[in-house]
Amino acid sequence: MGRLIVISNRVSVPSAAGAAGAQGGLAVALNSALREHGGIWFGWSGQETEEFTGHLDMQRNEGVTTATIDLEAQDVEEYYNGYANRTLWPLFHYRIDLTEYDRNFGEGYERVNERFADSVYPLIADDDLVWVHDYHLLPLGSILRRKGIKNRIGLFLHTPWPPTRLLASLPFHERLVASMLEYDVIGLQTTEWLESFLHYVQKEMGLTVNLDNSIEYQGRRVIARAFPIGIDYAEFSQAAKSEVAKEAHQRLRDSVRGRKILIGVDRLDYSKGLGERFESFSRFLSDHPDMAGKAVLLQIAPPSRGDVESYQQIREDLERKTGHINGAHANVDFVPIRYVNRGYPRAELAGFYRAANVGLVTPLRDGMNLVAKEYVAAQDPEDPGVLILSQFAGAATQLKDALLVNPHSVEHVAETISRALDMPLKERKRRHAALLASVKEMDVLHWLKQYVLALSGVEKGSSALKSDGGPSAADPELAAQEESAKLGATEIAGSH
Incomplete structure (x- = not known):
């Protein structure tokens, strides 16, 4: 052949x-x-x-x-x-x-x-x-x-x-x-x-x-x-160990000054559930006033298909939501949502993933979703973050040790964010080991x-x-x- x-x-x-x-x-x-x-x-x-x-x-x-x-x-x-x-x-x-x-x-x-x-x-x-x-x-x-x-x-x-x-x-x-x-x-x-x-x-x-x-x-x-x-596990793991990744990790950690980090990385698309994700994070902050000023959501969302009206609309909606949520929960030295409309090289993304305590992957519908697998691959096995994953992503059938959520339910996702941030190290390590085994094998x-x-x-x-x-x-x-x-x-x- x-x-x-x-x-x-x-x-x-x-x-x-x-x-x-x-x-x-x-x-x-x-x-x-x-x-x-x-x-x-x-x-x-x-x-x-x-x-x-x-x-x-x-x-x-x-x-x-x-x-x-x-x-x-x-x-x-x-x-x-x-x-x-x-x-x-x-x-x-x-x-x-x-x-x-x-x-x-x-x-x-x-x-x-x-x-x-x-x-x-x-x-x-x-x-x-x-x-x-x-x-x-x-x-x-x-x-x-x-x-x-x-x-x-x-x-x-x-x-x-x-x-x-x-x-x-x-x-x-x-x-x-x-x-x-x-x-x-x-x-x-x-x-x-x-x-x-x-x-x-x-x-x-x-x-x-x-x-x-x-x-x-x-x-x-x-x-x-x-x-x-x-994902190409070997290649991505190598990128996560690079100097570029290490610098990105430290830069993000330094910028939040000890706060908990949640991260989302998605194309700007209505299927990714970004509006629902923002509302869920806002609900988490409202339900847990003790977390005011203590948790940051970094959402990286490179624009796509800008000539299609529905994509222009989702961008406008997210900008409005970001302003409203930040206005409601920010103070003079803190904004809860960092909304970034640009892409990053994979090595930098690996550093950002590793710095994040929680990976938020909550599409309304997705064929697979490789961001979920990249987040798992980037974690420190001795102190891993927690993956929150939509039950409607194709990856959910493989990554069963993630915290699976219904992205349409703001309450459910907000409660799961709280659970992820409070999860003991032993459970985090157990879940991550099972997730990593799947990512490496498949x-x-x-x-x-x-x-x-x-x-x-x-x-x-x-x-x-x-x-x-x-x-x-x-x-x-x-x-x-x-x-x-x-x-x-x-x-x-x-x-x-």
Whole structure:
């Protein structure tokens, strides 16, 4: 078998310093996986062009080969800001009240998926495995099939999968899911999302799901499974021990002058439950007047999708809430909420995590949530902090020794904050040891190996991918270009 071709909406080009705001799960996991094993990562550059040409910009940085294309402004508006983030994202996070249905969005979504297929097609050799990521590219596999690609193609969805009756509100939902059944493997984060997907294909499409979760569809056998994603534990642990992390840890500790620290690190998104989190912290301060001036919430929330109105609204709401809560609970030398709208390199984040007594990870709905795992990995085992985790995050199925909460209940979260801050060292160490064992075992390399093994279709004990040492492109011209530019990708190899 050949190489692994990874396809996603955006491509994160790694750098030695690490990207700011690198807490996004997809970028962290794929950079880690491809840096470890090699391969090609294809997607949108994030840049706009006046006219789409399909020109590929190929680079090799920190062991990762990337290939990117630019999109037209109309593509970005209809495909990315439109169908992906104003239709699918809210729907998949159970926010049907925010879901927008617009025919132009759907047309743009299909057009860009076609453009992705046209551009990546020449990169795919006959024996490559193709791995497509996330809700932006659900129909890409079926388009590649139409172009004659017979390779094994897999999809991994990083978001939740909504209940059947919610998905049925999407116009042409049957066509969208039928296109997904052109993949060989469909991976989801948890058994809950997997069960929702299988329920849909049974109830809405009348298909039979076998005992091994395989689906027979038009003469093809499609495997659907849960593959919980993890962090690169070894890399993150090393970052947490760096001088950058140590300096960040000390800087934060010095700035709070002995106060307890609670930390949240999330993209600025309505699915993360930031408004409810702020209200819960305010309720904690009101219910425990003895803690006035003794606890600080640091919320790091890099902005995202600023062109989408609902994201502009959440930013305004959080700024109002922050001002109101700080006005109610602050004094001349203390503000309870530090609300920061920027990202930080991962090493700095590791230092902040380690300094925090409590990690607040309380999304209203989340496919997995790697911040929860990073917080655990960053802790001092001899004096660990306490993880408070939403029961609606995918990570809750693995991190059962966290304090699980209902993020919609302000009272519940406030009471749990109090419990976390009062937790004895012995209990903190016991819980952290169990959490850390899960984070270490179910890391990003475990996720990668399990998915690639399923996608390659080989039995346990066989090599999932082996090197062929040849150029990466099926197209002779592109192969020559890649060879001359010394952009050949290291092959994935390993036994399971």
